Amino acid sequence: MFPVTALARLGHDTMKYLTASVFVAVLAVISALPMSSVLDEWEAFKLEHGKKYATDAEDSFRMKIFIENKNRIDAHNKLFAARRKSYSLRMNKFGDMLPDEFMSTLGGFNMYRKE
Helix, strand or coil: CCHHHHHHHHHHHHHHHHHHHHHHHHHHHHCCCHHHHHHHHHHHHHHHHHHCCCCHHHHHHHHHHHHHHHHHHHHHHHHHHHCCCCCCCCCCCCCCCCCCHHHCCCCCCCCCCCC
16 A cells, blocks of 8 residues: 555655646656546556545556556567567556565565565
């Protein structure tokens, strides 16, 4: 979940700027895609994984992350189809998380860490 307590500490002007920035970023990402398709996929993702967000701003923020992750998955799977990758990817319940948020769900596990 988005750290709401961190947002609560921000000033009103900072919150307005953050909300506007997220909104502009979401518009930029989805402008290249058919709007109804993106919204349908986003709503289906939330329904399938039981996702609910406290505010419209958080919903928009998570949708932007979802779209970026979806684009990354699609690009990877094109390489897989061209036999340039040995595995395919698919969307899962973590599709609305930033990389560091996802890593925190692993309980500190890092397969690349040198001990």
